[in-house]
Amino acid sequence: MPSPSSVPENDKRSSNIAQRIEEGLWRYSLSGNVIKRWLLEIICWWVSAICMAVIIGFLVHYKGKRIPNWPGSLTLNAFIAILSKVSGAALILPVSEALGQLKWTWFQGHSKTMWDFEIFDNASRGPWGSFLLLIRTKGKALAALGALITLFSLALDPFFQQVVDFPDRWALQGTNSSIPRAIAYDPRYTLELRAGQIVAQQDQDIYVVAKKFFYENGTQPVEFGNGTRAEIPISCPTSNCTWPPHQTLGVCSKCADISSMLEFRCLNTTIDWVANLTAAGSEGKYVNGSVCGHFLIAPGLPGPPIMMSGYLKEDITSPAGRAKKGETLLTRMLPLVDVYTKRPLLNGSIHFKNVRNPINDFLVVSTANGVEGVLRNDTPVAHECVLSWCVKTMQSSYFLASFEEKVIETFENNTEGPTPWSSSPLTSQGLSGADIWYNENVTIRAPRAFKSSDIIEYGVVNSTFTKVASVFDDIFPSYYTATSPSSIPILRYKTYITNAPFQKTLDFNPWLGAANNNVTLHMERLATALTNVVRSVPNNPRISGDAFSTVTYVEVRWEWLALPLALLALTLVFLVATIRKTAKEGVWKTSAIATLLYGLPDEMQKKITNSANEGTPRAKAKELRVNLDSNKGWRVSGNLFSPLTPKPKQYQPPPGWI
Known part of the structure; x- marks a missing residue:
């Protein structure tokens, strides 16, 4: 070891x-x-x-x-x-x-x-x-x-x-995003016959969306992530996509106030608005009665003034329908073309004569304060609104599951001309009614982005136009009535169907004109929803855009x-x-x-360590003053210790040095 x-x-x-x-x-x-x-x-x-x-x-x-x-x-x-x-x-x-x-x-x-x-x-x-x-x-x-x-x-x-x-930044990716646009609206329809005759059909895609606005507060955004889901089929491979401004065929809306064309009167006139009327389409069977309310007074109106909001002053009993005194007309939706023949009700539109191909041009008049307001003869809210085909320039973006889109510009056909609607009575095989068709294809020649000379034609063929326009016959005309202040109001709609009336109660009437309900805004939302339907048709052309994703950068x-x-x-x-x-x-x-x-000699070390009664060695080091000579060593300034008998050393430093 x-x-x-x-x-x-x-x-x-x-x-x-x-x-x-x-x-x-x-x-x-x-x-x-x-x-x-x-x-x-x-x-x-x-x-x-x-x-x-x-x-x-x-x-x-x-x-x-x-x-x-x-x-x-x-x-x-x-x-x-x-x-x-x-x-x-x-x-x-x-x-x-x-x-x-x-x-x-x-x-x-x-x-x-x-x-x-x-x-x-x-x-x-x-x-x-x-x-x-x-x-x-x-x-x-x-x-x-x-x-x-x-x-x-x-x-x-x-x-x-x-x-x-290392912040995150959005960087352009190699993949592209896409968004649909519509040049034409021409979906496929299956053929439907009745007694060997082709039956007029409604566009079901348009109908599904439009009825939400007829009887409810419209379609509501679907929540998706921290935003809302896009209502058109976009393609965004990342969570951040943008598209350049682009044009698409769509639907536009306009509304104008017509309150100045209403007058309050009490008249004995034709009554076509009561809830239980069963003689729709047979004007000869309408009954007359005494009413008070606000009437439409407009140039070119055939026949007597039309009551837009008011109430019955007497009971009515007739084969065409029954009604009691006090039944009130809260809201009236009146199209400016006859629902059976498509003949103009007035000399064309009131405020929108320049719109060439209106899908529907109608009046909506309602009293904001319900039955009490009608019985008090309150002035109703009155608008003329029009839906028409147009070309919209869109600015679209998608960011973190939230799709945003705004309309930059719109363009529509303002060419004046005679009405393209035609109708003829149905007489074959005992059928009643009229054969109605639209004689004109809708064509809108819109400058590309409105800034260049390039022209693109957008449009709808006449058969498709007829199917889309017929969707709105369900609600225009319609009547929203109540038998008493305590009764539930009833909407009478689909008035083009004879015999038993179609009636519906509404949880929310979007046409009532209350303070919290804006008819103009409601129509704008309807036009946006219909535009989304038009753009969502399969095989529509698509606009390519940019896709961004987060990349960590060095800052x-x-x-x-x-x-x-x-x-x-x-x-x-x-x-x-x-x-x-x-x-x-x-x-x-x-x-x-x-x-x-250069340490201290033994004698000085002993002096410092033996002075415990006067403080520790470290304390003495604070009092002892020295300086250094590289050849002679440390030199003490002054004598801080009691003299001790020094031990003899072989080598002694010079006097005054340690």
Whole structure:
């Protein structure tokens, strides 16, 4: 078993290597060349500077670019953290060594308290000693700069961490998005016959959407994610898509106030609006009665004025229907063409004569305050509204499950001409009614985006127009009535069907004209919903757009490099100033060997340690003032201890020296 004093061969080799390195550095420190004396510190400063330069170079290269995808798990953040650690460690070494050198310089020339030696020594080792040194020197000595650098170097890591941020940005992707547009509306219809005759059909796609607006508050957006689902078949491969402004065939609406064409009267006139009327379509069977209300007084109106809102003044009993005194007409929807023959009711439209191909042009008059308002003869709300085919320029976008679209411009055919409607009675095989058809294809020649000379024709064939227009015969004309203030109002609709009337109660009447119900807005929503139906037909052409997705980018905040660069510059200044200040002195820096060489003699150590009754040795070190001569050692200023009989020594220092 080896003795405790024995050292293994590998430890000897390790110690020899360490000794050789220390010996080499010691020889350099004893060199007459100033650069060689401080070579290690200069190299360390350059290492720190190179690390910072590499960091800045990488930041300049990757600024504004996508975060790099390096092999392995190395990230840009980790790379900067490693270099910043190396830079900080390399930067603190020359500061520490320079403070160690200034420790010896501090005691040369003038006596200082021995306690300063420990303060300087601690300052070269860490921030607490640097803080004490800064206080001791009051910031006036060169060593104070080194202490300040040591303290601020504690913030190097946080500052380097704040230099780089990785925000997400939207970047254009290689894939495209698409959105439908309609050049023409011509869906496929199956043939329907009755007694060998082709039956007029309604467009079911239009009908499904339109009836929501006839009897309810329209279609409601479907919630999807944090937004609403698009009502047209868009294609967006990412969560952010935009499309250029584009044109599409659609439906437009307009409304105008006609309150000035209403007058309040009490008349004995034809009654066609009561809920239980069964003789629809047979004007000769309508009964007359006494009524009071607001009547439509308009040029070109055939026959007597038409009551738009009012009430019965007497009971009615006839084969065509029964009604009691006090039954009120709350809302009347009156189309400006006859529902059976499509003949104009007036001399064309009142406010929209320039609209060439109206899908429906109608009047809607209602009293806002219900039965009580009608019985009080309140002035009703009255509008003329029109739905027509038009070309819309759309601006569309899709962002995070929310689809947004707005109409930039509209264009419609304003060519004047005779009505395209025709009708003839049905007489074959005992059928009643009329054969109605539309003689004109709808054609709208709209300039492309309204800014170029290119013309595109949009339109609807006449057979499709007829099927779409017939959808609105269900609600125009219609009557919303109540038998008493406490009764539930009833809507009589589908008046083109004879015999038993069609009646419906409504949870919400969108045409009632209450303060919270805007007929103009309701029509705009209806036109938008119908436009979406037209655009959603399969095989419609599509507009290509841009698709964006989030990509992580490198953002550099250069201001956070101010402290590292400032410390780098101050360290250079501090190192150069220390080299110049100590150029003619021995370079001992933080060497422990130098401390041992210039230790106090045994007699002085004994004097200090034996003075416990007067304070601890550390306390005495605060009182003892010394200065250093590189050739003669420490010299005490004054005699702080009681004289003791000195032991004779072979080599005695000169008088006055320890």
